[in-house]
Amino acid sequence: MPKRAWSLLSAVLALSAxxxxxxxxxxxxxxxxxxxxxxxxxxxxxxxxxxSLSLSKSGEVSNGGKGIDNYAQYLSDDGAIQATxxxxxxxxxxxxLAAYMTDKAVMERFGARTHxxxxxxxxVAGRADGAIRAVYDDAADGALTTAAAFLHAGRWVVxxxxxxxxxxxxxxxxxxxxxxxxxxxxxxxxLHATKxxxxxxxxxxxxxxxxxxxxxxxxxxxxxxxxxxQEPLCVRGKVDTADGSYDxxxxxxxxxxxxxxxxxxxxxxxxxxxxxxxxxxxxLSIHSVGQTDLYGIYDKVPSTRxxxxxxxxxxxxxxxxxxxxxxAANGEMTMRTADAKLR
Numbered sequence: 001m002p003k004r005a006w007s008l009l010s011a012v013l014a015l016s017a018x019x020x021x022x023x024x025x026x027x028x029x030x031x032x033x034x035x036x037x038x039x040x041x042x043x044x045x046x047x048x049x050x051x052s053l054s055l056s057k058s059g060e061v062s063n064g065g066k067g068i069d070n071y072a073q074y075l076s077d078d079g080a081i082q083a084t085x086x087x088x089x090x091x092x093x094x095x096x097l098a099a100y101m102t103d104k105a106v107m108e109r110f111g112a113r114t115h116x117x118x119x120x121x122x123x124v125a126g127r128a129d130g131a132i133r134a135v136y137d138d139a140a141d142g143a144l145t146t147a148a149a150f151l152h153a154g155r156w157v158v159x160x161x162x163x164x165x166x167x168x169x170x171x172x173x174x175x176x177x178x179x180x181x182x183x184x185x186x187x188x189x190x191l192h193a194t195k196x197x198x199x200x201x202x203x204x205x206x207x208x209x210x211x212x213x214x215x216x217x218x219x220x221x222x223x224x225x226x227x228x229x230q231e232p233l234c235v236r237g238k239v240d241t242a243d244g245s246y247d248x249x250x251x252x253x254x255x256x257x258x259x260x261x262x263x264x265x266x267x268x269x270x271x272x273x274x275x276x277x278x279x280x281x282x283x284l285s286i287h288s289v290g291q292t293d294l295y296g297i298y299d300k301v302p303s304t305r306x307x308x309x310x311x312x313x314x315x316x317x318x319x320x321x322x323x324x325x326x327x328a329a330n331g332e333m334t335m336r337t338a339d340a341k342l343r
Contacts, residue, residue, distance in 0.1 A: 134148045320338050
């Protein structure tokens with residue numbers, strides 16, 4: 001199963017590590033000017049100095065040379081406050097879902113004392129609900145404050161993350177708010193309205209194992225699930241795997257609708273979408289940065305046991321994707337079949 005090499009949280013925690021992008025990749029990902037840094041394909045830019053932070057380095061988190069998974073690191077003069085801007089192209093883009101998964105990752109990583117003190121939609125680029133802003137205090141046993149923001153512009157997701165000592169909380173928040181204010185978009189109208197995910201409980205529904213009836217799918221489906229917090233979602237169940245426990249989500253009140261299993265804070269999502277022909281079953285796809293893997297159609301929603309096997313790469317019915325859709329920074333999509341021949 002494809003996974004992004006670095007999640008947002010992992011990358012932030014490794015800011016002091018050596019640069020992991022070659023110069024050629026950096027030129028592909030970003031174009032610097034005298035005062036700004038610009039992701040050309042996304043049409044998004046940021047000043048090189050924001051509040052007390054200055055650009056330190058930039059490059060690509062993964063997919064080197066493709067310009068679809070880009071990062072820029074900012075630091076305070078003493079290096080104590082660290083910030084990262086991510087501009088990346090997930091095949092299932094949803095800023096609300098990115099915020100939800102990052103929230104889970106922060107809470108799990110930084111311990112029981114960590115508490116959320118802000119989590120709401122805020123204005124960006126003139127749009128009142130253009131981003132979700134989150135603040136976490138007393139992280140790492142009270143040592144840190146960390147703050148983040150999430151937005152969806154066109155096909156791209158943008159994440160901002162600022163972390164620093166708890167006693168310098170004001171600087172951390174000034175850094176995040178300065179970055180939000182400093183973002184510039186070639187097309188501000190491309191910003192999607194977003195708000196935090198609203199969750200409820202679904203009736204338990206595990207109807208036993210499903211059978212993969214069709215192994216080939218012509219093209220990716222546009223998953224029929226409301227995004228950006230437009231409608232409440234509910235937790236249908238949980239999947240326990242070797243790497244952790246994941247929520248199975250669907251639209252509240254839509255028992256026969258699409259189902260997703262978000263895997264990380266970097267856009268990896270397993271989706272089961274009702275097939276186009278009514279009553280045909282559910283199409284399985286796995287989404288990641290710049291890629292969708294298509295696995296065919298099940299006669300019904302797989303059981304939690306089967307979903308766990310899919311996530312662990314141990315499901316005998318899905319040993320290999322039947323086809324893969326690759327997305328380029330310029331908007332082009334290329335389909336590949338399992339034998340790697342283009343069509």
